[in-house]
Amino acid sequence: MKRFAYMLLASGLLASCQNELYNDPVKDHEVEQGAYIHGQDQTQIFLLNGDSQEATGPRIDLVKPATAPVTIGFSVGDKAQLDAYNAKNGTSYTLLPKEMYEIASSVEIPAGKVSATVPIKLKKVTFAAGQIFALPLKLTGAGAHAIGGQSEALIVVDQATETKVLRINTGNEIATYFPEDILVPQWTMEVMVYRTNINGALAGTKFVGASDDKSEIYPVVGADGSFLRTGGTDLTLSKDIMPLEGKKWYMFSFVYDGANVSVYCNGRLVLNQPVREGDYKLGGFWLSTTRGLVRELRFYKVARTPAQIVANVWKTVDPTDPNLVAYYPMNGKKYDHATGKVTEDETQIWDWSSNGRHFTNLQGATFVQNGDKLYRFPLPATK
Template sequence: MIMKHIFKYLMLGAVALLTHACNNESESDLLEPKVYFENKTQMLSIEGETMTVELSSRLTTLSDSPVEVTYAIADKSVVDEYNAKYGTSYEMFDASHASLSSTSSTIASGDIYSEIISVELSNLSTVEEGKSFILPVKVQSNSVPTLPGTDMVFFFISKPVKITTVAKFNSNYIKVPFPAGTYFNSFTYEALVYISRFGSNNTIMGTEGIMILRIGDAGGGVTPEDIIEVAGQQTYKVSDPVQTGKWYHIALTYDQPSGKSAIYVNGSKWAETGWAIPGFDPNADVGFNIGKIPGFQWGERPLYGYMSEVRVWSVARTETQLKQNMLTVDPKSPGLELYFKLNGTDEQAGGYIKDCAKGLECTTNLSIFEELETPVKVE
């Protein structure tokens, strides 16, 4: 019996010592310096032929001795992984057009920041306008570990799209005949919109009474600019009213599996709600129209202003995707069912205009394109 008690206390003591050792190890691990990037992303808007940016890393805590760190451009698989995780479509920036002034740097004893090196990007005139790239750079050290999840910096590289020609809507419209049998379960509407003056209903696009996106529906003491309405489904009261004389990127998304619908303005979610609908037929009732509903018996509800980059998708685009592609998108993107650039390049003749995604021939009275003094800017 005595031996049994002695064994019991020895075991308890061993567990206590093991627990204490683990705690000490945990505390030691927390105090151990680790190297990482303080800023994991840098957004680079490129112009000209070359660009140089600074790069440095840091330690979580001070080190008693100098710490050598090394840098390397990561491979394309890192970009592929990023796209898969966030639903984006970035391309890997050509590593042959990127060079590091040094592949190593030192963090001095008693300091936490490394010496600065530079990253030079070249041949930038060959970068296609509107495309988005990532250059991933990795840091590591032989003397200290890296902080998990922060050992990579992503340089997001793009050449700004400059939209200087837009379509003027002044009782103008585009009537879209989607192929027979078209039915959207999930979908996205999006467009660049500029309001010159408000009417009582300002049609952006959609199927009247079924699924139409417009700004305002006067009445009940609510002024048009205070709301963004999806007629037939939902009226969204906005906290920041839409203004005249200003460009907006406005998007409506519906993800049928989750039943989530959202309004995005300039890439940020302004409102969200739930719908219990299976989807809709864009050819229903008076059909799908952009800019106004021509010949509609209860009023044509025109938008007065300008529009550009009008798109319809058969998928619910994510917030990241909307932000990445406000000013342009690849016409061959999966799920893109209708795309009018409305910058004067859309094929148009004899009262018809073709979209550049599927080549749908749509009727229109759109005849005015206007050159802007300054390019479209979404803030």
């Protein structure tokens, strides 16, 4: 009987210790006031090169309503914090220069409220090619204790894109074949589309030589469900997992890490599933003949990180990235790697990577703008 009692006591102590290890940090501040950064650890702001803008940064929350006004202090511009973030997430953000912003060192949360956003004024932000700025922010406490693990964030300042896009208006296949097979142990493929009727294939890989269906990448999307055929497997995405509708822009990202495939829609992870291990053999690329608009077909020979996927949803990417197998902005322009010069040329779908794997036959596809204006990305916020 005593032994049984000791066992109960021991199990109770173990449970108590486990509870201490896995406490919710917010619950720890039910008596003491605490502050934390709400939601994701980065806030993105887009503007055109050279523009100024008043914008909103991250939201700071209290664990309970303030009984009196609470001032929450924070530090900004810590390069070590940014370096640590870049190293962890595979990003290469540049610290936003001090002359390009104004920001306070605190915000006040009024009595009875539980949150406030951090305002920032951006001043004539000038980007170099492929450059993304970031301003790290860290809570320092002051009127409330900063909750560990939820006290840091980045304000990411990126260049908005104004561009033409490719209109598919033909039933003929648009494809490019490589002169040699390309083996990749990992890969990332991304493509953005807009269609009146969303249903149809997107883009994918061609077979050559000894290629087999285990190297196929064949995504099909639809309002009633989607699927990705790859690695000899059909991966199903129900409309509940990835709801889609016509007359909207979507960026689809597919990532293979050597064994598993992840699928993202507009930067949101919707599926992660094992397929098979081993290299993929690439023979070329094709574009869907489904009528609509398309831009930004990218293929990397590495598995891009979730942070990289999110950061590059709406934008053009760095054409000098050595991990690019091919990169098609589909903007009616070509890029000269020797000079860095971009010129208008709508005779082909130009590969902006250093590999020169162009789509040389448009098959009737054309480069178009949005009425009398260029398309702008990211899309304007809708209410």
